[in-house]
Amino acid sequence: MADVARSAGVSQKTVSRVVNGEPHVSPAVRRRVLREIERLGFLPNESARALVTRRSRRIGIVTARTSYFGPASVLRDLEHAARAAGYFVSVVHADEQDGDEAARAVAHLVSQGVDAIAVCAPCGPVDPAALVPASLPVLVLRCPEDQGPDAAPQSVERRRITVGNDDIGGAAQATEYLLSLGHRTVHHIAGPLAWASSGHRLRGWRSALRAAGADEPPPAHGDWSPASGYHAARELLGRTGPFAFTALFAANDQMAVGAIHAIERSGRRVPDDISVVGFDDIPEAAYLSVPLSTIRQDFAETARRAIRRLIPAITGEGTPAPDARTPTELVARASTAPPPSTPPRST
Template sequence: MTGRVSMADVARSAGVSQKTVSRVVNGEPHVSQALRERVLHEIARLGYHPDETARALVTRRSRRIGIVAGRTSWFGPAATLQGLAHAARAAGYFVSIVHTDDEDDAEAARAVRHLVGQGLDAIAVSAPHVPVDPAAHVPAGLPLLLLRYPDAPRAPAPPGAVVVGNDDVGGARAATAHLLALGHRTVHHIAGPRGWAVTRHRAAGWAAALRAAGVAVPAARHGDWSAASGWAAARALLGAVRLTALFVANDSMAIGAIHAIERSGRRVPDDISVVGFDDIPEAAYLSVPLTTVRQDFGEIARRGMRLLIPAIGAADGTRPATPGVRVPAALVLRDSTAPPGRPRTASEARR
């Protein structure tokens, strides 16, 4: 067939009406699976490409989702953004991404206005929940996905927003409980920067595990997610407390902490056990592979999209009432944790 293939060409070849082809193209119900597959086969065989502009006028949908992203220099936010963009494309949506400054509310408002002005079907906010919350600027009635830990009492989401996030509290609790189960009398903590919700959630899980074991909660040290800040916080702890077990709020800071521990003449895990959070790709390949908490960023994004798309298809445009979803985090056991005072083997002593 020469020239541009039309919907009428597909209908004629498949032996169906143009209305049926339209329903298949737009993902509408009331088409049998056999008929849908026949139409899709002819679409692929003929090379039919819908006129997106015309389809948007008819369906009033652009099949585009806007994503507001914060800083992506850290592994967690970057992996979250990548997973969300992939999940949107897999669902048949294009994405428009804008980045915002985590501390500038006016910039967040401008970013949301820019996306809304493009006539998008929905907006997803993957920016970390810090004092600046881009979701607050999303107009009511526009489907909204928030990729963050559901924490309604402390950070209520806009009515009807879909909220999906990693179980930061549960992951931190599991990391701390693991260290206590090894026999450590307490676990110290290097937390993320103040003001970040993820900092609060991971610290809450750490503290909850200590309290459940009847252990007093020591003061946490704070870093800024960088290895350098983990190094500085660990040095301060080493000079102030008897340290045998350390839970660190992300892997980059944990790497810095391990460097500080080893430079002090102590060894991981013989003298001090260390657990990180995120499971960055390098964690398994350190000189002492890092025990850490793994987040499934792809699953978080996929669950979010599965809940967001029905909101886009709602006839009245209202957001559905959706409970927050916490995707479980997994503790990954490697070589950086051991019982306190573990004697070295002969091979380890020769290292």
């Protein structure tokens, strides 16, 4: 730091202010110091800087042990957004069936002196966000419950921020699209009950059916995997009752892929007999033998919104921004069509 100060013709205190992002440094001086930092290859001592600023510039992330497209995309883009803002991340994976493991994950990150904790996926029967000390900002990556004008104001003391893709709106969009094609109702394969995204998509599906006055068939449930989608679709195909099965909305693309396989194994065709819509728009969705209609999520924009809201909560500068939902987009492909003129009879 002394070498940088001498080379730039400023005091060490000025170099410290530039390195730590503090105010009261003119743009010209800041540029000169940064130029000398780059020329000399100066690397700040992060431990020493944390002692001075009382900030580690690290964000802890608690997430489930899963490699599925949605959670993996959230984690990847959140790390990119944090790095772009000058922060690094520490990730701890926890078994979603073990509440004690979630508690240990939070305790570990707190002991590491992170500036905030983000929760990316359910990690057990206990909400990890509820275990974070009240003085530490918490970022919850999921669809906010309510973002309307009458929503309750965010607690500044708790400093809890919720940002996520609009799972509710996206599920409603998928269901409304199938109904607009002429299907009398839409069956649903929901995800695991422990996941907030599964509950939100279930709610969006129901709200669209009720708004249209359509019948509401009992949903089947999967675990996000193609195998579970296959078995759930076989369950729906085997049900007897008044609901003609001509349209299906699956809570993610992997389950939709499994469901299509089950439908075709039953002797029916997609979309001639049954239309299918997924959720996520995985990279393979456009290249299946029947390209999959789906709901596309903008994970990168959600991550940017989340970090933009989290940093003021860390620094204490500015007022807390409201929670935010990132809009989703319907991508219509070949797996959806109007229903057959004579709907297949439930068997």
